[in-house]
Amino acid sequence: MKAFLLFVLLSGLFFSCVKDNFEPVDQTDNKATDVFFDSKFDWASTNNVEVNIAGIPGGPSIVTKLEFKTLEGQKLFEGFFYVNENITLNLVTLPTTNKLVMQFGQLTDTLSVSNGKASFSFVEPEN
Numbered sequence: 001m002k003a004f005l006l007f008v009l010l011s012g013l014f015f016s017c018v019k020d021n022f023e024p025v026d027q028t029d030n031k032a033t034d035v036f037f038d039s040k041f042d043w044a045s046t047n048n049v050e051v052n053i054a055g056i057p058g059g060p061s062i063v064t065k066l067e068f069k070t071l072e073g074q075k076l077f078e079g080f081f082y083v084n085e086n087i088t089l090n091l092v093t094l095p096t097t098n099k100l101v102m103q104f105g106q107l108t109d110t111l112s113v114s115n116g117k118a119s120f121s122f123v124e125p126e127n
Helices: 002-016
Strands: 047-054 063-069 075-082 087-093 099-104 107-112 117-121
Touching (some): 063 087, 099 117
Parallel strands (some): 047 117
Antiparallel strands (some): 047 087, 063 075, 099 107
């Protein structure tokens, strides 16, 4: 055991003394003016999406799990809410996210994201 510890200690000492042979990179040719960005380019790496859920009016006071994911399956939110209450959430997504998968209890639906907003209602609109 002592021999092993001595071996580990000496190996660590030996490899810590090895000189790195890295050559410096010439950066004189890199100019910020040489970089091109499209006029539509946005530095933002995330989007905020406001999600509104209209609960079941006069429905039962049942607490159930609410979950939001991307189409690729990345979980964005998970919580428990009453199905008869209106809910507003702010989710952080990638700028390219245009659909969200919502699972509220046993119900699964895909919501479209438009202008930073998505909505769902348990009550179907009257025609």
